[in-house]
Amino acid sequence: MKSKHFYGVILAGGVGARFWPLSRATSPKQLLRIAGEESLLKATIKRLRPLVPLEKISIVTNSTQAETIMTHLAAGVGARDKKKSRRPISRPCRPEIIAEPVGRNTAPAIGLAALTLLKKDPEAVMAVLPSDHLIGNGRTFLETLRAAERVAREGRLVTFGIVPTRPETGYGYIKAAKGAFKNVGKIKVRRVERFVEKPALKKAKKYLAQDGYYWNSGIFVWKAKTILEEIRLHLPGLYGNLLSMRRGADVKDVYKKIRPVSIDRGVLEKTSNIAVIEARFPWSDMGSxxxxxxxxxxxxxxxxxxxxxxxxxxxxxxxxxxxxxxxxxxxxxxxxxxxxxxxxxxxxxxxxxxxxxxxxxxxKGCMEHASHLTVERPWGAYTVLEKGDNYKIKKIRVEPGRRLSLQTHSRRSEHWVVVSGRARIQRGEETVLIGRNESTYIPRGVRHRLENPSKTKPLEIIEVQNGSYVEEDDIVRHEDDYERGF
Amino acid sequence: MKSKHFYGVILAGGVGARFWPLSRATSPKQLLRIAGEESLLKATIKRLRPLVPLEKISIVTNSTQAETIMTHLAAGVGARDKKKSRRPISRPCRPEIIAEPVGRNTAPAIGLAALTLLKKDPEAVMAVLPSDHLIGNGRTFLETLRAAERVAREGRLVTFGIVPTRPETGYGYIKAAKGAFKNVGKIKVRRVERFVEKPALKKAKKYLAQDGYYWNSGIFVWKAKTILEEIRLHLPGLYGNLLSMRRGADVKDVYKKIRPVSIDRGVLEKTSNIAVIEARFPWSDMGSxxxxxxxxxxxxxxxxxxxxxxxxxxxxxxxxxxxxxxxxxxxxxxxxxxxxxxxxxxxxxxxxxxxxxxxxxxxKGCMEHASHLTVERPWGAYTVLEKGDNYKIKKIRVEPGRRLSLQTHSRRSEHWVVVSGRARIQRGEETVLIGRNESTYIPRGVRHRLENPSKTKPLEIIEVQNGSYVEEDDIVRHEDDYERGF
Structure with missing residues (x-):
């Protein structure tokens, strides 16, 4: 079933500020568990996997979010659902991360991904998927995707047009040209006549009644080669910048020069080499x-x-x-x-x-825009319970078999009380094992490490930090299982 | 200025459920700091004190609230305003508490208070004040009260009628009879023609435009003797019950027989021996x-x-x-x-x-109807930071010079970490002093006591409870400065 040259490119650079207070800068919309156990991002990956193996999926994001996303994919546990997070971790799922230095909207992100794919596989066909959409009926999704790949292999740009189910004024529409362009199995593929901006209700009702109007889903399938050629034609500036990156120019420097533009406006609305494939799965862009x-x-x-x-x-x-x-x-x-x-x-x-x-x-400097009280880490999560002038109280949860980095704090000491599970604690030269209702003390400046030696049970401790400064950045990491900054 | 026979009776039996989530069953409206540093109850007491000394003020409440109110008056610190609660405690203020076994509306409460006063002083004049009203301009209040006392001494029932400042539909009105009944200084006292239920807006506007309509404030002044006589006339059943209590019948048994009735409906609306005194201070009943x-x-x-x-x-x-x-x-x-x-x-x-x-x-059994996360205690306050299946985390604040009871828990142990101030800790036979960033452990079943030895600085500790049961009622008190239940 899997096609040799088929790749997945998931766009995951947004914050989704319109989803605040569920989303935060360090906990963007695509990482939220909105519909069930998995985040929108993980659900996107999972949905794709019957057609595209993990090693052929890449995630395009920006450098500020790259670590958060890696942590999220590594951890398998999260902030929002306590019951769910007590389950053992499913096996890690780590697609390649392509990190843009800064976000420049979808055209540069897609161009960069196409460039990266082309190096590996000149015949690469890429499915471009937003990471934060809600999609139902995975089977229909996969059938549509498979059909789209066949059309894309012939050198067309294929957009997914969702068959409207209500007179929605919140989405852009794609108007198909009259007459079917092609049928792949039972799935209609039509030439695009034009793109339509979000309509007023009256127009939306008209579109719903007529044949040939689709919701623009932002899901695309095309060959890496084809889209780069279209970028060359319609966005020559961007194309030049992509070329110079291929020739080894510093990505950061090049990105400074790139102007933000969406693939819709920059390419799709201008080209005639474009088809819409009729998609009949339930879909929402989770726009707000x-x-x-x-x-x-x-x-x-x-x-x-x-x-x-x-x-x-x-x-x-x-x-x-x-x-x-x-x-x-x-x-x-x-x-x-x-x-x-x-x-x-x-x-x-x-x-x-x-x-x-x-x-x-x-x-206003309110941290509530940036992070939740509960913060995911590759080893588990912590929750800030209380913060005073010179102290901070945290509940720390370490998943079975995981451990924090070997670390030192220069301005705070820590009291730890185990409330669930067992902890292996390295403190200076000694290593101790303590269980529930036992405590230990980590003096300021002493090298230490917290580990959950259990294979099945999570470890939970209460940490009381005392010091002149109790922020997260007072940490020196000496060793880390997750290769985080030292 | 103070009159020998003048007493204050403050009605404080309500919960003020319409003020939820600010009010809770154990933190009723009258104990809230709604307008400034002091609770409505304390402000009521304070407002009265230039005319009535503390030892002549009594508070009528019910037995479930009596301890909460005593704690509140003893503590001087509270849950809602962190900055304020760091101030040193003002001297304790403890009027007499009259606790009804159950609330039966205002007529029985006032009857019981009148009975209690009459035993002490046959000439007692009582000012009856709700504990949860907001009153501005204390000087005008006192002038009105003084005038009312003079009228009451002559054997009349005096109601406070607030001069309306807007067409309020949320209050009952008192209609004064035409012509001034009497002037006390500059203050008008008039005969009451009738009581008026909360009006519609049109009527409220009419009342505002006309002379002689007042808001019924629920503040009354009368001789204990007079009101008991009026109760005898208009509520003979209640009078009989009051008499039997005077003769030594069990208060609990008698209260079971008393039917709830307000003093307004039970007496004031029926008697002709009633005057309204024109009150010109800002007033709100804080009804919702x-x-x-x-x-x-x-x-x-x-x-x-x-x-x-x-x-x-x-x-x-x-x-x-x-x-x-x-x-x-x-x-x-x-x-x-x-x-x-x-x-x-x-x-x-x-x-x-x-x-x-x-x-x-x-x-639904949600405890949020009953208490706040922060709970006042006579020695300070505690806040529940987190609660799990077998553990509970509290922040405990002990005011300077105060201490908790000498106590034992049979089903939990406690880890204490000092985050501010110094703690004197009695644990079994030993007594230790620990400071900030130091910790101690209280094993299950060990007799212990926490004390703040400082005269000026509050003590703050983080307590981690571990045990099979971590509720408040797992406590045996061996000694207590505040004479709470053992």
Whole structure:
């Protein structure tokens, strides 16, 4: 079933600020477990794997997110779902990471990925997939993908056009030219007539009634060679920059000169060598918080309510709670998202402005724009329980068989109390094993390492840090299983 | 200035469920610091003291709240305002507590207080004050109270009628009879024509325009003898029960027979021996959350916003945040109250239904209806930072010079790490002094006591409890400075 020259390129450079407070700068939308056990990114990889093996999948992101994504793929555990995170880790899944120095929208990212593939395989066909979309019915997805690959092999650009199921005003549309261009099995492939910007409701209703209008999914399949040729034709500046990188120019320097442009605007809207393949799987671009409403079936009042929520008489509202209690009365067409350290409330129709909220938080220096209280690490996760002037309390969870780096702190000491599992602790020259209800002390400046020696049980400790400075960057790593910065 | 026979009776038996999540069953509305440093109850006491010394003030509450109120009055520190609670404690303020076995509305509470006063002083004049009202301009309040006492001494029931400042539909009104009954200094005292239920807006506007309509404040002044006589006339059943208590019948048994009735409905609306004194101080009954809007001046969009709130374009809304980030966009006439463990959102016009929310939480067994994460104790306060299956993490704050009880836990052990100040710790036979960044361990079953020996600096420790059961009731107190249950 797998085709020799077929590759996956997953675009994962965004933050998804419109998903705040679920998303944070260090915990972008594609890493959220929105619909089930797996993050959108992992689900994207998994969906692809029956056709593309892991070693042929690459993830394009930027250098600030690369480590976060590697950690996420290595860890298999996460912040949001306590019950799930207690499960043993599934085997690690690590596609290649292509890290752009800075994000420059999709055209440069796709160009760079095409360039990278072409070096390995001149006949490479690449499926380009956003990392943060919600897609149902994997079988139909795969059938469509397989058909698209066949068309792409012939040198066409293929876009996935989702068959509309409602008069959606939040998506761009693709208008197919009249008459079928080709059928692959039962799947229609048509020539693209034009791209249509997000329409008003009246137009959207018209599009729904007529044949040949599709939602532009942002999923594409083409040969690396073909897209580079199209970039040469329509974005010659970008093409020049890609060429100079191929000739060995410093990627950072080149990226400074690249201007941001999307593949849609830069290439697809200009070329005539483009087809749309009719896609019939459930799809959402998860563009902003109201998209969450598509993930879960609404109750009879039109609400989607999750978490520890007590509601009286709300309607058509999206209320996503957490472990905290959220009480709502009489909300109408509202969104409420609650996380341990931040809560958002807004009308659905103003959900786009969440992005501005994040900007304000950033300007004010509020760390809630950047990270969650619970932070994933390759060895597990930690949660900040409390922070004072000269102390910080953390709950630290180490997955079975994993260990933190061998490290030193110059400005804080640490008290550790085990509350679950067993810990192997290296402290200076000695190594001790302590169990539940036992404690130890790591003086300032002493080299130490925390390890979970169990093969099955997670280790949980409470850490009380005392010191003149208790931030994350007071750390010197001497050895690390995950090759993080020293 | 103080009159020999003048007493204060403060009614403090309510929970104020409509103030949830600020109020909790163990942290009722009257104990909240709503407008400044002091709780509504303490402010009520303080307001009264220029006319009534502490030893002549009694607080009527029910037996479940009596200890909470005693703790509150003893502690002088509290849960909600961290900065304030770091101040040294003001001298303890402990009026007499009259604890009803169960609440039976105001008539029995006032009857019981009158009975208690009459035993001490046959000429006692009692000012009856709710504990949870917001009152401004203490001087005018005292002048009004002094005048009311003079009228009450002549054997009349005196009600405080607040001069309306807006067409309020949330209060009951008192209609004064035409013509002044009497003037005490500059203060008008008039005969009451009738009591008026909460009016519709049209009527409220009419009342505002006319002379002689007052808000019924629920503040009363009368002789203990007079009100008992009126109870005899209008509530003979209650009178009989009060008499039997005076003759030594068991209070619990008698209370079972008493039917709940308010003093307004049971006596004031029936008697003709009743005057209204014109009160010109700012007043709010703090009946439900929108009353908070009266405490603070609104911004130019009509919002009252407190705490770590990022708002974009809300109007006429009340947004009370906490240390967590609350982000709001485009709220209109809404209330949002955020506390560390619970958040409420509702339209202002449905604020009354918060009471139902609390009922639902109670039925579901959610402890958020009952207590805050931070709990006041006579020695300071503790905050639950985290709770797992077999462990609990607390931050414990001990005020200078105070100590916890000498205690034992049969099902948990405790690790203590000092993060601020110094601790004197009694553990079995030994006593140790430990400072910041030092720790100790209290094994299960070992008698121990935590003390802050400093005269000025608070002590803060992090406690990690481990055990098969980590609830508050696993405690045996051997000695206690605050005479709490053993």
């Amino acid at each position: 918080l109201p998209s969450l409403g598509e993930v879960f079936p609404p109750d009879r009042d039109g609400n989607v309510i999750k978490g520890r929520v007590v509601d009286i008489g709300s309607r058509n509202s999206l209320i996503i709670g957490s472990d905290r209690v959220v009480a709502t009365i009489g909300l109408k067409d509202m969104i409420l998202i609650d996380t341990p350290d931040a809560t958002l409330v807004c009308p659905k129709e103003r959900a786009q402005e969440v992005k501005e909220t994040v900007e304000i938080l950033k300007k | 959350l929108p009353s908070l809007g009266e405490v603070f001046p609104p911004d130019r969009d009509g919002n009252v916003i407190k705490g770590r709130v990022v708002d974009i374009g809300s109007r006429n809304s009340l947004i009370i945040g906490s240390d967590r980030v609350v982000a709001t966009i485009g709220l209109k006439d809404m209330i949002l109250i955020d506390t560390p463990d619970a958040t409420l959102v509702c339209p202002k016009e449905r604020a009354q239904e918060v009471k139902e929310t609390v009922e639902i939480l109670k039925k």
